[in-house]
Amino acid sequence: MKAIVYSETGEPSVLRLIEREAADPQAGEVRVRVVVSGVNPTDWKSRRGSRAGEPLAFADVVPNQDGAGVIDAVGEGVDGFAVGDRVWLALAAYERADGGTAQEFSIVPVERVYRLPTGASFDLGASLGVPAITAHRALTVVEGGPDRLAPGALAGKVVLVAGGAGAVGHAAIQLARWSGATVITTVSSAAKAALAAAAGAHHVVNYRESDAAAEIRRLAPAGVDIVVEVAPAQNAELNLSVIRNHGVIAVYANNGGDELTLDVRRHFSLNVRYQFLLLYTVGQAARDAAAADINAAIADGALPVGERSGLPLHRFDLAHTADAHATVEDGAVGKVLIEIALG
Numbered sequence: 001m002k003a004i005v006y007s008e009t010g011e012p013s014v015l016r017l018i019e020r021e022a023a024d025p026q027a028g029e030v031r032v033r034v035v036v037s038g039v040n041p042t043d044w045k046s047r048r049g050s051r052a053g054e055p056l057a058f059a060d061v062v063p064n065q066d067g068a069g070v071i072d073a074v075g076e077g078v079d080g081f082a083v084g085d086r087v088w089l090a091l092a093a094y095e096r097a098d099g100g101t102a103q104e105f106s107i108v109p110v111e112r113v114y115r116l117p118t119g120a121s122f123d124l125g126a127s128l129g130v131p132a133i134t135a136h137r138a139l140t141v142v143e144g145g146p147d148r149l150a151p152g153a154l155a156g157k158v159v160l161v162a163g164g165a166g167a168v169g170h171a172a173i174q175l176a177r178w179s180g181a182t183v184i185t186t187v188s189s190a191a192k193a194a195l196a197a198a199a200g201a202h203h204v205v206n207y208r209e210s211d212a213a214a215e216i217r218r219l220a221p222a223g224v225d226i227v228v229e230v231a232p233a234q235n236a237e238l239n240l241s242v243i244r245n246h247g248v249i250a251v252y253a254n255n256g257g258d259e260l261t262l263d264v265r266r267h268f269s270l271n272v273r274y275q276f277l278l279l280y281t282v283g284q285a286a287r288d289a290a291a292a293d294i295n296a297a298i299a300d301g302a303l304p305v306g307e308r309s310g311l312p313l314h315r316f317d318l319a320h321t322a323d324a325h326a327t328v329e330d331g332a333v334g335k336v337l338i339e340i341a342l343g
Contacts, residue, residue: 068125
């Protein structure tokens with residue numbers, strides 16, 4: 001089979017295409033014939049490491065956490081899945097040498113595998129994983145709940161999604177709207193505004209063309225219940241200006257800086273909660289709950305992808321995985337997918 005591997009950290013050029021035998025799944029594992037692999041910022045960040053040339057935990061690593069395909073073989077003790085099942089994967093490469101989805105066959109623990117609902121495309125399946133589960137977690141940490149999403153679960157809540165044209169922002173808009181929230185999002189351009197609106201945001205604020213805090217307060221006079229935050233250092237003052245009493249700021253990335261300065265007294269007065277979240281260590285129960293709700297949203301038609309739905313798709317083949325990584329690293333708007341095999 002064909003696989004992409006890297007043996008040291010560095011530029012996209014460290015990724016190389018190799019041929020090797022497909023292994024058999026062990027107990028508690030399944031082998032998936034990958035149809036589409038999804039690329040996320042976490043994938044290129046893992047490939048780069050803290051500096052070029054760092055040694056890895058394994059001799060070779062297959063990149064990419066997300067993907068979708070068909071179960072090809074089942075290991076001993078696996079229940080609930082069979083050969084031929086269509087599935088999507090989450091955290092396939094986490095702490096594994098050969099689990100990543102940038103290859104024709106991926107072997108992963110069964111707990112990282114979720115059934116792909118009938119009618120859902122492999123493109124959609126490969127676009128879930130890190131973005132959608134992260135978005136779900138961000139929307140379920142507000143004081144007083146809910147801890148699960150469903151139609152009506154966020155009724156009466158106001159959700160502010162920072163960077164609504166990104167993959168996590170896109171999923172957060174869709175899941176929040178499906179769950180009944182009023183959704184406001186911030187963007188930096190007219191083109192991104194169009195994408196956020198296509199995703200389903202009720203209100204889109206271009207922070208480069210208006211006083212974002214004033215505009216959000218106009219739209220939500222009582223304040224925002226949940227902020228889905230990608231750039232906490234840059235947006236700290238904005239968030240404090242619009243958050244309501246007992247609101248939560250759910251931080252899933254550090255775009256714009258690693259250090260955050262907060263006005264303690266003003267946050268005290270509003271009982272604000274900062275909730276940091278990292279998918280790798282959030283826990284299996286939280287990931288499973290998110291996947292179940294995500295699949296319910298898919299069944300309701302609430303999580304489409306593609307430009308008409310606010311998430312343009314950029315396609316590469318396996319041999320050009322380095323180009324796919326570079327595209328994500330360069331800040332492409334939308335979802336980068338690698339087509340591995342025919343569906």
